[in-house]
Amino acid sequence: MSQNNAPLGIGLMIATTFVFAMQDGISQHLAREYNVMMIVMVRYWFFAAFVIAVASRAKGGLRQAVRTDQPKLQIFRGVLLAAEICIAVQGFVYLGLIESHAVFACYPLLIAALSGPVLGEKVGWRRWAAIGVGFIGMLIILQPGTGVFSPYALIPLVSALMFALYGLLTRFVARQDSAATSFFWTGVSGAVLMTIVGIAFWEPMSGPDWLWMGLLCLTGAGGHFLLIKTYEVAEASSVQPFAYLQLVWASSLGLLIFAEQLRTNVVIGASLIVAAGIFTLVRERMAARRV
Known part of the structure; x- marks a missing residue:
């Protein structure tokens, strides 16, 4: 290939x-009924198993x-990342998928x-200009200083920063470690943290919601599997602009389902x-080619 x-x-x-947009929609559905910590904990258990399975099949195996x-x-x-996911899912509950x-x-x-x-x-100055334009866009969404501003709108901003x-x-770690x-460390350390924190928030779930939880786990693992395959077959700079389509899918879910x-x-x-984001990605790609 x-x-x-x-x-x-x-x-x-x-x-x-x-697939990731579907995952976010299911997360919002479950988080409206159950504690976010518990939902993310169960999701991470499945994710850690998936990560270990992938690492075992990689060159050098699990030991490597x-x-x-x-x-x-x-x-x-x-x-x-685990903390960021908890904050992001909480944002879905307070703000919905579209604004988040x-x-x-x-x-x-x-x-x-x-x-x-x-x-x-x-x-360079061009990328700083694009960052400025993006900041203006963020202010337009958040509308600080107006009567319609909600402090909850800061939740996805904190999530984005994290x-x-x-x-x-x-x-940074990729300079020494393999993907x-x-x-492996992303999945396992996140699972350990969420187990320590989330087990105290355990609550019984109904049968249908366990089916939704299973689907949440499958979309999480499936999305990461597709992402791995994406970067195996194409350069990141070629496909990264299309990552913004998650906003389109999530917004469609917000409109049609929620x-x-x-x-x-x-x-x-x-x-x-x-x-501004796409312009920044293009400039980074051009800079990388010059190097």
């Missing part, structure tokens, strides 16, 4: 965003995947802004954020 099959990679990325010279940083990454994803879409811009101080990467830091740390190693409203300021703000 080609390692730079862009059409196949784009198709897989579109499928990935759809576990090996790292930066275990504290790897554990911190896993803990950070509209604000969360700014995370690539946060990665670009923080790549300088965290990774020592150079960010996910951006997770992305930067993933880049299989990072994937009867959410699509406000004009959210459409305008999200459009600016996505446009």
